[in-house]
Amino acid sequence: MLTEFELIRRYFSFAAPGVALGVGDDAALLELSAGAQLVAATDMLVCDRHFSRGADPFKLGHKALAVNLSDMAAMGATPRWALIALALPQVEEAWLEAFSAGFIALARAHEVALVGGDTTRGPLNICVQILGEVPINMALRRDGAKTGDEIWVSGTLGEAALALAHTQSLLALDPGEAERCISALDMPTPRIALGKALRGIAHSAIDISDGLVADLGHILESSRLAAVIEFARLPTSPAMRRLLPNEAAIKALLAGGDDYELCFTAARSDHTRIAALGCELELVLTCIGWIEKGAGLTLLDTTGKPMPVEVTGFDHFR
Amino acid sequence: MLTEFELIRRYFSFAAPGVALGVGDDAALLELSAGAQLVAATDMLVCDRHFSRGADPFKLGHKALAVNLSDMAAMGATPRWALIALALPQVEEAWLEAFSAGFIALARAHEVALVGGDTTRGPLNICVQILGEVPINMALRRDGAKTGDEIWVSGTLGEAALALAHTQSLLALDPGEAERCISALDMPTPRIALGKALRGIAHSAIDISDGLVADLGHILESSRLAAVIEFARLPTSPAMRRLLPNEAAIKALLAGGDDYELCFTAARSDHTRIAALGCELELVLTCIGWIEKGAGLTLLDTTGKPMPVEVTGFDHFR
Numbered sequence: 001m002l003t004e005f006e007l008i009r010r011y012f013s014f015a016a017p018g019v020a021l022g023v024g025d026d027a028a029l030l031e032l033s034a035g036a037q038l039v040a041a042t043d044m045l046v047c048d049r050h051f052s053r054g055a056d057p058f059k060l061g062h063k064a065l066a067v068n069l070s071d072m073a074a075m076g077a078t079p080r081w082a083l084i085a086l087a088l089p090q091v092e093e094a095w096l097e098a099f100s101a102g103f104i105a106l107a108r109a110h111e112v113a114l115v116g117g118d119t120t121r122g123p124l125n126i127c128v129q130i131l132g133e134v135p136i137n138m139a140l141r142r143d144g145a146k147t148g149d150e151i152w153v154s155g156t157l158g159e160a161a162l163a164l165a166h167t168q169s170l171l172a173l174d175p176g177e178a179e180r181c182i183s184a185l186d187m188p189t190p191r192i193a194l195g196k197a198l199r200g201i202a203h204s205a206i207d208i209s210d211g212l213v214a215d216l217g218h219i220l221e222s223s224r225l226a227a228v229i230e231f232a233r234l235p236t237s238p239a240m241r242r243l244l245p246n247e248a249a250i251k252a253l254l255a256g257g258d259d260y261e262l263c264f265t266a267a268r269s270d271h272t273r274i275a276a277l278g279c280e281l282e283l284v285l286t287c288i289g290w291i292e293k294g295a296g297l298t299l300l301d302t303t304g305k306p307m308p309v310e311v312t313g314f315d316h317f318r
Numbered sequence: 319m320l321t322e323f324e325l326i327r328r329y330f331s332f333a334a335p336g337v338a339l340g341v342g343d344d345a346a347l348l349e350l351s352a353g354a355q356l357v358a359a360t361d362m363l364v365c366d367r368h369f370s371r372g373a374d375p376f377k378l379g380h381k382a383l384a385v386n387l388s389d390m391a392a393m394g395a396t397p398r399w400a401l402i403a404l405a406l407p408q409v410e411e412a413w414l415e416a417f418s419a420g421f422i423a424l425a426r427a428h429e430v431a432l433v434g435g436d437t438t439r440g441p442l443n444i445c446v447q448i449l450g451e452v453p454i455n456m457a458l459r460r461d462g463a464k465t466g467d468e469i470w471v472s473g474t475l476g477e478a479a480l481a482l483a484h485t486q487s488l489l490a491l492d493p494g495e496a497e498r499c500i501s502a503l504d505m506p507t508p509r510i511a512l513g514k515a516l517r518g519i520a521h522s523a524i525d526i527s528d529g530l531v532a533d534l535g536h537i538l539e540s541s542r543l544a545a546v547i548e549f550a551r552l553p554t555s556p557a558m559r560r561l562l563p564n565e566a567a568i569k570a571l572l573a574g575g576d577d578y579e580l581c582f583t584a585a586r587s588d589h590t591r592i593a594a595l596g597c598e599l600e601l602v603l604t605c606i607g608w609i610e611k612g613a614g615l616t617l618l619d620t621t622g623k624p625m626p627v628e629v630t631g632f633d634h635f636r
Contacts, residue, residue: 038449040401042402
């Protein structure tokens with residue numbers, strides 16, 4: 001049987017720059033760039049809650065890191081280092097090999113070093129900590145939105161939620177649609193390059209992990225402002241357009257979790273600059289509404305009339 | 319029902335210096351001291367593995383942070399910030415109140431700010447990440463032991479393991495002994511002040527979480543050296559002395575986990591300085607042996623003869 005140390009060494013060790021001391025001591029020793037603030041977050045994925053028992057371990061390794069990288073993207077931070085704590089019912093080498101391959105492939109793509117961790121027996125639980133850096137006072141926060149800001153989102157919304165609704169038979173996707181949506185759910189792309197490019201441009205930002213309404217709601221609460229969103233401007237995939245105005249599809253679009261796109265606000269005067277940024281990054285950036293004085297979110301239908309917002313974001317304890 | 323955000327705000331938010339942005343955004347923004355290296359570690363505690371289902375939540379909150387602080391102590395680091403990811407079967411407010419009180423009491427005592435986290439439903443799992451700092455090149459590592467170094471340990475060894483053996487009826491403690499040993503198991507004291515005081519003195523250090531033999535073994539492996547330990551010099555509590563040479567007591571002394579004392583090596587010429595340090599910190603520091611060329615650990619009995627070392631440290635996957 002592998003010992004804990006062998007397990008970490010065999011599956012999770014790889015060389016990376018910027019690490020004074022990595023896996024194998026009581027803690028890692030890391031060097032922040034001059035003039036940078038440290039950015040730290042953690043996300044825990046639990047079996048039967050965030051993924052099913054039979055989930056593909058390579059994709060799971062990718063997702064465990066991706067959701068943490070997405071937090072760095074939302075802060076405009078450069079991810080640098082990750083730690084991983086794993087509770088495993090048993091040591092299955094094939095599972096670990098595939099899981100670590102998925103994790104490490106994404107880590108390498110973003111030059112993130114795995115510098116520490118912990119392994120133990122227990123119900124399957126994956127807890128990743130991500131550490132990054134951002135030039136002082138350049139982080140994208142939730143509390144910086146300003147009256148008159150435009151509201152933007154990256155990519156398309158609701159595909160991950162459509163995949164989930166499809167697997168739960170709440171709606172039916174074509175095979176091609178299902179493939180694309182399930183891929184969005186299983187292998188989200190953290191918008192690191194966008195987050196970094198938005199430094200000095202976006203006034204506020206968040207990643208959409210709990211659904212647009214809930215996550216934009218966090219920006220509004222933190223910034224103590226209101227927002228107006230035009231439903232028709234929400235960026236949709238072909239599958240979403242085919243299914244709308246199916247109720248489950250509307251819910252996926254407005255309150256679907258696991259998208260990991262960025263929602264951000266910026267001055268109207270930066271509209272062209274942001275549109276150009278989308279072209280540069282080959283990423284669709286869509287202006288979906290604006291920030292106003294007040295509180296709460298108003299959703300306008302195609303005729304300009306307010307729609308009832310009953311759908312709220314996913315909350316793990318509701 | 320509490321939402322995730324309310325849960326974090328209600329139980330885990332408290333003001334602390336050195337935090338540019340704490341709980342409530344996608345990530346925390348933190349400022350490292352000038353000339354410092356970042357030190358990062360994580361430890362996961364799983365129900366039925368590291369603690370029993372009915373464990374006192376206040377003590378559990380203390381321990382979840384203490385085991386992480388102990389990693390900082392072992393590096394000679396100053397702990398600064400913690401993040402906590404919690405999987406909970408259900409939200410029990412009384413449990414959370416006591417758990418967070420235990421966690422926060424220890425955090426405050428060490429001026430550690432809780433700056434982020436994640437909560438989700440799932441089998442009870444507590445994953446804490448600790449971030450600290452240490453002046454560049456001053457960290458205590460496992461790989462720095464030198465031939466001729468003396469080997470030291472803080473406190474007494476094996477009390478936590480005696481408590482465990484007592485609850486498993488492998489041996490019998492008196493009520494007074496049981497109380498003291500169970501307290502050592504449930505409420506370990508991280509040796510932060512000692513770790514910091516050993517900067518520039520100790521050549522290597524580790525915290526004893528898996529037992530003396532296993533953890534000193536890590537120093538020997540990393541430093542590619544051997545060690546000799548004199549059994550009679552091992553620092554023991556009255557309970558341990560009463561029970562020796564009971565086999566379970568010997569095992570607790572040599573291979574008992576959860577002590578969270580420091581084991582470190584330093585030049586013989588620093589012997590008096592280290593002894594004085596013990597007085598200053600009101601912490602027993604005991605010289606138990608020395609480092610030699612070679613590999614492996616030799617344990618000498620009272621007659622100076624090598625004892626067989628069959629006992630190995632606790633490994634979570636053995």
